[in-house]
Each structure stands twice: as structure tokens, then as C-alpha cells.
Amino acid sequence: MGTMKVLIIEDNRELAQNIKDFLLREGYLCELCFSFEEAEDKLISYSYDCIVLDIMLPDGNGLNLLRQIRSGNNESSVLIISAKNALDDKVQGLDLGADDYITKPFHLPELHSRLKAIYRRKFLRADNTITFQEISVNADTMEAKVNNTLLDLTRKEFDLLLYFLISKNRVLSRQSIAEHLWGDYTDNLDNFDFVYQHVKNLRKKITASGGKDYIGTVYGLGYRFDTSRR
């Protein structure tokens, strides 16, 4: 996967900067723009692999920008950011050709994983395998292998492994993992024991198949897939 070029259209500078800071560590090229007008200029002059688009912009509706992107034969994948509960925006956005949506406030690793997923879907159709050392995961067939031994993972464990592999060396908070695996339903749950349980099972299954235990806890914050482990 070459260097991914990302345009972040978000009127809140701090939020835009957060996203940029997070994605820079992945080696992506990120550009920021804070208004509808600025975004229009950028989109005319350059092309991007991915566009992160906030729907509520001070000088225009992000959905109109999305319309422009899609009418202009622009192949970029688009991830829209909308306020929670703004169901209409989500539906409309997807209808207009957005590839995915995420609601505010989101976890940065979650945003990253969504971006990665839509990027894979769009540009790497042939082989959707992510490999790290002895671990390889195929997002299409939902197969995970350690040293070519198929792991017997549940759906949630598979998703969790994929999430870790996309966010290598990142701290994944328990909330972030919970929301990634269970979506909105974690809203009403305030106990993250089940995250611990899933991580424990995943680690057990990987080590049982001869893989290294890359997943470690980070303070009390969460977990990290540590590529430098042992």
C-alpha cells in the first residue's frame, strides 16, 4: 500500500489537528482544510485517496461538497463525520456515495480503522490480506492464520485481531475496543470486563498456535499490539 493521501475537511482546527497527528504516525500524507470554500479549492487542484468530511461546516453543508466530489468523477473514498443522532445525515450521506460514516465523538483508532477499511475495499480489491510477521489476516474470507495454521476465532475475536493489526503500536482504550466491536450498544454498558475477556481469549489462541504474544496491557488504559515485543 503506497503512501495514502488524506484530505481532512473539518472546521474545528483542534479536531482536524488530532486526526492529522494520529494519521501522520501511519506515514500518511494529510492535508487540512477548515471551510467549505477551502475544501472546494483543494479538491479542484489535487486528488486524494481518502477524504474525511465533516457534514456541518460553517460556510456550507458537507453533503453538498460530497455531491460535488461524486459528480466530478472523483474516485476518492469518503468518510463522513456527523453528529450523533443525526440519522438523516447518515442515510443521506451514504445515498450520496459516502463510503462510511462515523459519529462524533469518535475514537481516533476507530476513525483510522474505518479509513483503512474503506481504502482496502476500494483500491486493494485483489488481495485483502494484512500480514505481520507470522500473523496474517484476510478481511474478505475472515481467516486468520499464525504460521499458516488457521486460528479458530469467533467473529468478535477476528474483528479484534484486525483492529489490533491496523492499529499496531497504538494504545487502544477499552472504550475504543468496546465501541469497535459492539457499536452503539455499548452506550448503556459501563463495564468493560467483556473486552478483557475477548483480549484474553485472542491472546491465548494466538500463543497456542505458536504465535508471539504481541498484545500487552498499557497501564490501566487499554491494550497495545506491540511489534517490538520479545
Added chain:
Amino acid sequence: MKLPRLKLIDQLTLWFLLVTALVLLVGGVIVFHVVQREIIREDARRLQDTVEMLARSLQDGTEIEQLDGYQVNIEELDPAARKIPMHVKDTVAWFPPHQHYERELRAVASYKINNKHYQIAASNLVPEQDEIADGVVQSLGWTFILLLVLVGLLSRFLSGRILAPFNQTLQAVKSFSLAKQSPLRLGSTRTREFKLLNQFLENMSRKAVADYRSLKEFTENASHELQTPLAVIRGKLELLMETEISDRQASLILAAHEAVERLSKTNQALTLLTRMENQEYKSNSLINLSTLLHHALHSYHELFLMRAIGLETELEEEVEVRLNAALADILLHNLISNAIRHNDQDGRVKVILTSAGLLIQNTGKPPQLQPEELFHRFKKDNQSADSIGLGLAIVKQICVLNGFEVNYQYQEGWHKLEVLFNPPSRKMPEAAV
């Protein structure tokens, strides 16, 4: 005393007839007296004339025998007796054909003619008081019945015409919904009161729609404006997590992170409540609650296992209710997660769905709050201080919005939450929803 609710026109008609009846009653008494007086006066005058005419005939030399006859009586009196002045007596007389006494008017006077003294009397039968009364009552009675029929028919007809604009206004107001965001448009009318009413209603609805719009905008903006800084804080904390930090710093970050999560959940829940109050969720189609419930329970499957909570279900299939799909989802998830959260380790949850309602009950410690307080915002049991205390308020609001009824009971170690889809107290389906 409770009076039955009457239509405006019926009330007017009723009052009109009541007043008419009173007037006819008083009028009847007046008519009776006037008629009686006139009859008596006229008869008396005629009888007096007859007496005088007879007297003149006697003077002219006509024989008594020729004049004396039916209803006329001429007698000779003692010439020395005092003259009887003309007077009229209201008396009774034996009426042979009917064999009873009849009311009779009698004019009597005496005259001295040709040195003779005659007493001349003329009498006539007159209608008795009860006969006159009978006639008056009958004629007025028929008048009243005629009025009753005519007014009854006419009021129906006229109310249709005169009250038509009013009924149109009623219909328009009934189908008015703030969520539609269009002010009332009422037709023109030539009745001044209705015109005023329509103008007033139109202005009021315009104002309400404007207020509603600004409130809606405020809610949306507030939600967005709060979510953005929250997202910023969360992002900063996540970036901070990835730097070299000490354990102490990590625990500070964790605490801040958790507080931000809570804040954002509270904001989301409040936004949801406000949007529901603004009636932004329309329930225009039937949804299959059985399927939704299966899905919802399935998504909590792991959680049940993890907390070793036994789940029993009795789910009737194909239960359909009129409810917004998003709200149905929220309702079920709030109820189920509630039953898990307020449960004991190794507890039990029982879910029963019928076409009449949904009962979710779970084991757990008795509540410390009054049952009705559980549905209040930010009221929560100490048992789980982590929750934001809006879950049941949201459940309640969804139920209120859709005409459901939600009840809570604690019985023999079970928390029982019941949602009735068609409660007996259910009123008319709200047009606005």
C-alpha cells in the same frame, strides 16, 4: 351534577326552546284572561242591548207574549217597587239538553212603561273558564310543537351552514402538527368571530412553528457544538496515551477519558430526549418487534454469558407495533441493558413478549428509590453509580410518545418492567405523532 356534552347548536336550540316555553306559559295566562274578559264584555254589551231593545218594543206596544222566549224573560213587577238598574250577572243556569249547570251571563233591568213595571232579562251561555283555558293550552301547545319541529330542523340545517368555517377550523387544528413545520392555513369566513378566531390561530401556529424551529436548531447546534469539543478532548487524550507516560499520568488520563465518555453519553441522551419531545421521530409504520427483540437479545448474548446471567424468553412471534424503528431499537436496548446492569452476578432475566406488551424482569437488590422516581431524569439507584441515569427516562418518553404505558414493580426479588402497547387508558391516537 354532570351535564352531557352537547353540540353548540343543540345548546342554543335548547335554550331557545326553554325561553319559548316560558314565554308561551306566561303568554297563555295573559291570553286566557284577555280572551275571557273580551268574551264577557262583548256578551254583556250585547245582552244589555237586547234588554234595551226589548224595553223599546214594549214601549212601542208589543205584547209580552210575543217577546218572551228563549233566553229572554220579561216579568211584571209591583209598580211601586224600586226600579232595578241595568246590571250583568255572571252566574250558572240549568241547561236541560246537557242536564247540568252551565255558565250563563244575564243582563237584568226593570223599566216602567205605561204605568206598568217590567223586569227584562236577557241571558246567554258563555264558555266556562276551563273551556277557554283548554283552548288556550291546546293552541299554544300546537304552536310550541310546531316551533320545536321547525327550530329543530332549521338549526341542523343552519348549523351546517353557519358553523361550517368553525368546523373547518376545528379539523385543521386537529391535524396540526408541529413536526410538519407548516403553520395553519384557515379558509376565509364572513362571520366576524370566526374570522378573529382564525386569525388568532394562524398567528399562534406561525409563532409556535417558528419557536419549534429555533428550538430544533438550537438542539442540533448544541449537540454538535458539544460533541466537537468532546471529540477534541478525547482525541487529545488518545494522542497523549501514545506518548511516553508514567503510571501516574496514565491513571490521570484514564480518569479524564472516562469523564469525557460520560459527558458525551449524557449529551447524547439529553439530545435524544429533546428530539423526542420535539416529536421528531415519526412512527408511521408497523415494525416487527419480535424480530427486533431477537436481534437485540442476540447482541447481548455475550454479556449474559460473561456475567453468568440466565436468560429465559417467551417471545410471541410476529408481534407488530406502531413505533419508529430507531426508537424501538433504543427502547429494547435500554430495557435489556438495564436488566443486565441492575442484576446480581449469576442472576436471571426473563423476557416475555406478547401482542399486549413486553415484560422484562430481572433479579436484583430492591430499589432504594420510589418506583415512579426511577423514570425521572438523573434519578438512579446507588447500585450502579456508573450509569448516567437517563435510560429509563428515555424509555418512559418513548412510551409516552407512542401511547404505551410503562410500569415498574419490585416483587419477591424481581425487578419487573412492563410496557403495555394498548393500555386501557389509551386515549385517542395523537394526531401530532
